[in-house]
Amino acid sequence: MHTVAVLALDQVIPFDLSTPLEVFARTRLPDGRTAYQVRVCAERPQVDAGTFTLTAPWALDALAAADTIIVPGTADPAAPISPAVRDALRAAAKDGTRIASLCTGAFPLAATGLLDGLRATTHWVAADLLAATHPEIEVDPDVxxxxxxxxxxxxxxxxxxDLCLHMIRSDYGSAVAADAARLSVVPLEREGGQAQFIVHPHTPTPQGSALEPLLGWLQEDLGRELTLADIAARAGLSTRTLIRRFRDQTGVTPLQWLHRARVRQAQHLLETTAHSVERIGAQVGFGSPTAFRDRFKRTTGVSPQAYRRAFGPLS
Known part of the structure; x- marks a missing residue:
């Protein structure tokens, strides 16, 4: 039997705590045996969960016996972790224990240094804070x-x-994971693959940057047909210099920035209007409906129609 230790920190988010408890505890093997033993562990017997106080049956030393440690999200991601928690997680990692964070649980996990040099994600609302607080981590807010x-x-x-089901599939295969997904009344593979539904009302513009006027000009009318040469001419730069400055200041090329801005504007239109997908694609500057659907799905993980079904106006 696989042992899962759920680490309860102060201000733990109740849903993030209950998710692994429910999913792993209810998973069964084909012969009916329990697949996981789940333990709630904490530094102190009583944990402040905000709306209630949680009693943790196991102490931090139980982490050493776990095959997997789950670090749920916390309501205060900036809160420091204690040396005891930090050392327990580091020791478990050194012994080869699998450690997974849920939502803002990435922050206490990052504070241990275990995410240094790795790609990681968290809730998209907190992604910028994670990247700013821990620049040594490659933060991917889109997955x-x-x-x-x-x-x-x-x-x-x-x-x-989704991550809990992914780990179950890694441990016991797709059939066991599919049964666990059915018990949770969710698909094993959620539509959208591994893309978060992120709504950005505006494409980020580096404030005070020399590119700010150019980015503002691009944002004014995303429906224009523009080439790299057009953008470079507007900026008064060679295409090579323009690309270099864009990468330095935004992390992407000019055309990548433009494509993302167009997709974000399309998200807004899909959420707030009843315009056809074809009309929206044209409005935001894609040359054909096929190009629009392809770019939208590559950026968001779902088709425009699927996005509208999830976030569009009620009929």
Whole structure:
């Protein structure tokens, strides 16, 4: 039997705590045996969970006996972790224990140094804070979860469920994971693959940057047909210099920035209007409906129609 230790920190998010408890505890093997033993562990017997006080049956020393440790999200991601928690997680990692964070649980996990040099994710609302606080981590705000092998991280609450099912599939195969998904009344593979549904009302613009006027000009009318040469001419730069400055200041090329801005504007239109997908694609500057659907799905993980079904106006 596989042992899962759920680490309860102060201000733990109740949903993030209950998700692994429910999913792993209810998983059964084909012969009916229990697949996981689940233990709630904490530094102190009583844990402040905000809306209630939690009693943890196991102390931190139980982490050493676990095959998997889950670090749920916390309501205060900036809160420091105690040396005892830090040392217990580091020791478990040194022994090869699998450690996974859910949502803002990436913050206490990052504080141990175990995410240094790795790709990781968290809830998209907190992704910028994680990147600013821990620049040594490659923060990817666009995915549901990241599996680095021993160390795993997930995005928001529902993505934590996706990650738990992913780990069950890794441990026992797709059939057992599919049964666990059915018990949770969710698909084993959620539509959208591994993309978070992120709504950005505006494409980020580096304030005070020399590119700010150019980015503002691009944002004014995303429906224009523009080439790299057009953008470079507007900036008064060579295409090579433009690309270099864009990468330095935004992390992407000019055309990548433009494509993302167009997709984000399309998200807004899909949420707030009844315009056809074809009309929206044209409005935001894609040359054909096929190009729009392809770019939208590559960026968000779902088709425009699926996005509208999830977030569009009620009819």
């Amino acid at each position: 549901l979860y990241v599996d680095n092998g021993q160390i795993l991280t997930s995005a928001g609450a529902a993505a934590g469920l």
